[in-house]
Amino acid sequence: MQDFAGEFTQAFWLMAHFDADLMAIVVLSLRVSLSAVLLAAFIGMPLGAFLAVTRFPGRRLVNVLLAALMGLPPVVVGLLIYLLLSHAGVLGPLQLLYTPGAMIFAQTVLVAPIIAALARQTIEDVHGEYAEQLAVLGVGPWQQVVTLLWDARYSLLTALLAGFGRAIAEVGAVIIVGGNINHVTRVMTTAIALETSKGDLALALGLGVILVSIAVAVNALVFGLRATAQRSAHG
Amino acid sequence: MAEALVLPVTATGIVLARNGRRLLDVPELQFGGTGLTVVLGPNGAGKSLLLRVLAGLIEPDQGTVAWAGRRPDRARAPRLGFVFQRPVLLRRSARANIVYALKVTGMPAGLRAARADAVLAAARLEAIAASPARLMSGGEQQRLALARALALEPELLFLDEPTSSLDPASTKAIEDMLRTAALAGTRIVLVTHDTAQARRLADEVVFLHLGRVLERADAASFFEKSAAPQARAYLEGAILA
Numbered sequence: 001m002q003d004f005a006g007e008f009t010q011a012f013w014l015m016a017h018f019d020a021d022l023m024a025i026v027v028l029s030l031r032v033s034l035s036a037v038l039l040a041a042f043i044g045m046p047l048g049a050f051l052a053v054t055r056f057p058g059r060r061l062v063n064v065l066l067a068a069l070m071g072l073p074p075v076v077v078g079l080l081i082y083l084l085l086s087h088a089g090v091l092g093p094l095q096l097l098y099t100p101g102a103m104i105f106a107q108t109v110l111v112a113p114i115i116a117a118l119a120r121q122t123i124e125d126v127h128g129e130y131a132e133q134l135a136v137l138g139v140g141p142w143q144q145v146v147t148l149l150w151d152a153r154y155s156l157l158t159a160l161l162a163g164f165g166r167a168i169a170e171v172g173a174v175i176i177v178g179g180n181i182n183h184v185t186r187v188m189t190t191a192i193a194l195e196t197s198k199g200d201l202a203l204a205l206g207l208g209v210i211l212v213s214i215a216v217a218v219n220a221l222v223f224g225l226r227a228t229a230q231r232s233a234h235g
Numbered sequence: 236m237a238e239a240l241v242l243p244v245t246a247t248g249i250v251l252a253r254n255g256r257r258l259l260d261v262p263e264l265q266f267g268g269t270g271l272t273v274v275l276g277p278n279g280a281g282k283s284l285l286l287r288v289l290a291g292l293i294e295p296d297q298g299t300v301a302w303a304g305r306r307p308d309r310a311r312a313p314r315l316g317f318v319f320q321r322p323v324l325l326r327r328s329a330r331a332n333i334v335y336a337l338k339v340t341g342m343p344a345g346l347r348a349a350r351a352d353a354v355l356a357a358a359r360l361e362a363i364a365a366s367p368a369r370l371m372s373g374g375e376q377q378r379l380a381l382a383r384a385l386a387l388e389p390e391l392l393f394l395d396e397p398t399s400s401l402d403p404a405s406t407k408a409i410e411d412m413l414r415t416a417a418l419a420g421t422r423i424v425l426v427t428h429d430t431a432q433a434r435r436l437a438d439e440v441v442f443l444h445l446g447r448v449l450e451r452a453d454a455a456s457f458f459e460k461s462a463a464p465q466a467r468a469y470l471e472g473a474i475l476a
Contacts, residue, residue, distance in 0.1 A: 135292055136316070137387075138309045152326075
């Protein structure tokens with residue numbers, strides 16, 4: 001039986017002393033995932049809102065596709081982006097492969113459908129309530145999108161949260177396009193996988209604890225924000 | 236006087252049916268001029284549908300609606316105000332709700348604040364102007380919705396049972412605002428179930444039953460001796476088949 005008590009102690013020692021390697025991995029993970037969520041939000045939020053307020057032939061099909069894309073397997077996305085970014089790929093000249101940029105790209109592709117689909121649902125609910133009022137004010141479709149995104153902003157935090165959860169916990173895509181290079185593209189999930197395979201459970205556990213802590217902290221922050229908004233009837 | 240952009244509002248040959256049932260059948264109806272018209276009728280008469288069709292919110296199966304002789308369009312929509320039975324207020328303060336309406340209808344930024352303050356004062360809402368609109372009481376919310384509609388200085392204002400869930404004091408406040416608006420020249424069409432309210436406010440009554448306009452008369456003669464037997468039965472409190 002392995003001495004997990006010893007591993008835990010070492011993991012907490014690393015965290016308590018802000019171990020440089022550990023912190024570099026944590027910071028890179030946050031940088032990559034937050035950037036991806038931000039980019040995905042810029043794509044997914046307006047797309048979701050647009051799908052919620054407009055009617056066009058094939059809209060239902062787009063919604064079904066979007067829902068299906070929410071479950072994209074990360075390794076498949078990683079592979080496709082690897083092909084795009086590889087030397088012979090369409091985006092090869094960008095030389096992004098094995099850089100944090102490639103990881104942000106991959107996570108953006110994974111997260112954008114989640115944000116778009118959840119935003120569409122949220123905006124559709126608010127639009128159901130606002131539609132006639134906005135129509136009598138003569139508000140056009142784009143202005144409606146802006147209004148609905150603003151008024152639903154606290155509810156939309158849930159979509160960002162889901163996107164962030166997907167990004168920060170994802171390993172399959174970033175390991176393919178990032179390569180898990182030490183001090184360059186090693187993030188928490190890929191490091192956990194590597195350290196576990198090497199038998200260095202202390203670092204793996206330390207990273208695991210931090211990963212879970214970040215998830216809990218982000219959830220708590222969002223729930224706090226939503227509760228504040230609901231108290232002031234803006235939710 | 237500025238050129239009329241929506242008045243008169245005219246419906247011609249309107250038919251609207253759902254599931255094989257004719258909900259509206261209005262060969263000819265026009266609202267122009269001035270004054271306050273009350274649309275009366277039992278539940279399911281098609282009163283709310285009629286307003287929505289005239290406001291361009293619902294496309295009829297047959298027939299046409301014209302605003303000042305032309306098809307309804309988004310650019311002129313703000314000139315036709317609409318207050319719904321349940322006020323639809325944005326997730327913002329009372330004042331921001333009015334400022335938003337002024338902004339999206341093209342009022343220059345420098346003029347919005349003064350206009351918003353003026354209409355909030357007229358609705359006696361200035362003390363709670365900064366409060367979140369959706370935390371206000373039902374009466375305050377409906378006054379705000381009416382104030383927002385009036386802030387745009389509509390030529391014609393539709394109201395769909397705006398006081399149906401309000402207490403007498405809130406109802407009186409809304410009625411006072413409507414009288415003031417009508418005196419200022421806003422053409423008003425009010426849907427209500429409340430015959431007492433209709434007697435208090437109406438210059439003219441349109442009686443609707445099963446989607447058809449059965450009678451249109453000035454208020455005094457309608458309430459004294461309505462021509463349509465269904466209207467007489469309705470005023471006597473009978474359930475119409």
